[in-house]
Amino acid sequence: MDTIALINSNDMKPPVAPIAIEYLAGALAAAGFGVEVIDCSFGEDPATEIRRRLAAIDPLLVGISFRNTDDCFWPSGAWFVPRLGALVAAARAATSAPIVAGGCGFSIYPREILETCGADFGIAGDGEAPLLELAQRVARGEDCRTIPGLVYRDEAGRTVANPPEYADALSVSPARAWIDNARYLREGAMGNVETKRGCPAACIYCADPLAKGVRARCRPPGEIAGEFEALAAQGVDVLHLCDAEFNLPMPHALATAEELARRGLGRRVRWYCYAAIQPFTEQLAHAMRAAGCIGINFGADSACDRMLAVLGRAYRKEDVAAAVAACRAAGIAVMLDLLIGGPGEDESSARESIEFVKRAAPDCAGAAVGVRVYPGTRLAAFVRSQGPIAGNPNLRGAVTENENFFRPLFYVDWKLGPEPGALVARLIDRDARFFQPAAGDPTLDYNYNMNDVLAAAIARGERGAFWDILRRLRAKTGDAGKPGTVTDLSVGMGGRSPGLG
Numbered sequence: 001m002d003t004i005a006l007i008n009s010n011d012m013k014p015p016v017a018p019i020a021i022e023y024l025a026g027a028l029a030a031a032g033f034g035v036e037v038i039d040c041s042f043g044e045d046p047a048t049e050i051r052r053r054l055a056a057i058d059p060l061l062v063g064i065s066f067r068n069t070d071d072c073f074w075p076s077g078a079w080f081v082p083r084l085g086a087l088v089a090a091a092r093a094a095t096s097a098p099i100v101a102g103g104c105g106f107s108i109y110p111r112e113i114l115e116t117c118g119a120d121f122g123i124a125g126d127g128e129a130p131l132l133e134l135a136q137r138v139a140r141g142e143d144c145r146t147i148p149g150l151v152y153r154d155e156a157g158r159t160v161a162n163p164p165e166y167a168d169a170l171s172v173s174p175a176r177a178w179i180d181n182a183r184y185l186r187e188g189a190m191g192n193v194e195t196k197r198g199c200p201a202a203c204i205y206c207a208d209p210l211a212k213g214v215r216a217r218c219r220p221p222g223e224i225a226g227e228f229e230a231l232a233a234q235g236v237d238v239l240h241l242c243d244a245e246f247n248l249p250m251p252h253a254l255a256t257a258e259e260l261a262r263r264g265l266g267r268r269v270r271w272y273c274y275a276a277i278q279p280f281t282e283q284l285a286h287a288m289r290a291a292g293c294i295g296i297n298f299g300a301d302s303a304c305d306r307m308l309a310v311l312g313r314a315y316r317k318e319d320v321a322a323a324v325a326a327c328r329a330a331g332i333a334v335m336l337d338l339l340i341g342g343p344g345e346d347e348s349s350a351r352e353s354i355e356f357v358k359r360a361a362p363d364c365a366g367a368a369v370g371v372r373v374y375p376g377t378r379l380a381a382f383v384r385s386q387g388p389i390a391g392n393p394n395l396r397g398a399v400t401e402n403e404n405f406f407r408p409l410f411y412v413d414w415k416l417g418p419e420p421g422a423l424v425a426r427l428i429d430r431d432a433r434f435f436q437p438a439a440g441d442p443t444l445d446y447n448y449n450m451n452d453v454l455a456a457a458i459a460r461g462e463r464g465a466f467w468d469i470l471r472r473l474r475a476k477t478g479d480a481g482k483p484g485t486v487t488d489l490s491v492g493m494g495g496r497s498p499g500l501g
Helices: 019-030 046-057 081-094 104-108 110-117 128-140 181-188 208-212 221-233 250-262 282-290 305-310 317-330 347-360 378-385 420-428 452-459 466-477
Strands: 003-008 034-039 061-065 099-102 121-123 150-153 159-161 191-193 238-241 270-275 293-301 333-340 364-369 395-397 409-411
Touching: 003 019, 003 046, 003 081, 019 034, 019 061, 019 128, 034 046, 046 081, 061 081, 061 128, 081 099, 081 110, 099 104, 099 110, 099 128, 104 110, 104 208, 110 121, 110 150, 110 159, 121 128, 181 191, 181 452, 191 221, 221 250, 250 282, 282 293, 282 317, 293 317, 293 466, 305 347, 317 333, 317 347, 333 347, 333 466, 347 420, 364 420, 364 466, 452 466
Parallel strands: 003 034, 003 061, 061 099, 099 121, 191 238, 238 270, 270 293, 293 333, 333 364
Antiparallel strands: 121 150, 150 159, 395 409
């Protein structure tokens, strides 16, 4: 039996369970392939572990899941692509098998990452069907170049990216038998489940449509509930949904919540999700609470109507307050995420957003400064219309030799002044509900990656969404002067975490 090696390249801490590895492994195993999972989340020397494991199994194919290109956080701008190249090199040293990269991060920059990391192939978009077909063709010695979503080099050495194909509905293996989910609960505070892929929202900056498509492709509610049950049987009773927006479309969200409640999972599993401000109703909030939902992170972006229109949001600030009120009525904790610095942002609009959020009174709120610029978005087109990036006063981060926005680049409107983080911190005015941007103190970074405070809390037994853990810690200490350091699982994806890994 031919064996496929699947490598999780994400070593961010606290660790996030590589849900795509589970789904990919399930599809390959169902077709008769052996699967060997190599998880770089744990262990001190991933490259050595990769070489040792691959040399022992002689795989047919090696798949590397690449979840995030960077931490999507200004001012750190940590870039993870070079590390992917090092892992590809480690795999290359151990096996002659073809190496294929994929994942949400890969799907945003398929050509650039393939050329940079040196893999033989890549898969953009959904990975289950293309990876299976690639494995089957490699096993038979057949030409692979017509596979949808495949990225490869042609005879002339040029990189070719086939367009992905998306089925109308989504169905994946709910078994969850390929990674140590219990360990991810212990060290990462939660498990995860995906109920759909694709996002129809029109946000000007978001990379989700690039990685997953613009249509919401929903899984059957019964299959989702089965996955909840599989994880609960492993002792994983705290989950975070990976959907960009759980309530888009709302009928599917309601049907999913009702199925979870019907099976009694609302009494066995606590879960969190991302959700859109609209459509969101008290009916849905109560159904979600009965299904076990205890916290929602709304990517509100702004509470200034002018900026909401600029960012491509169809709702207005009063709808933000209504969503908070609906959660309050249902007993669900609320996180509101603001994204400050988009085109036209100034001190007045930032002040309006922050003051309105204070009055709306969520359990906590984030105030990230800087909008990551991704290719293929309307924000990218707007930036290009302003001329070369090197001279653009609205851009921070990698502003030289980066016209394709491959390295981390952020839009921060110049009208926020030379120190926008400090400005936002001043507007927050030590309100303990806010996670604020860094203002010269690295302990205040609005970023979960390598967060020692968060990791220590998890080691002590805290469980839940990262924002909720930090909210609870701050409630215990009453320290309004030390805002939290992280928000959620959205690192690297402009607000959400789509894709293969």
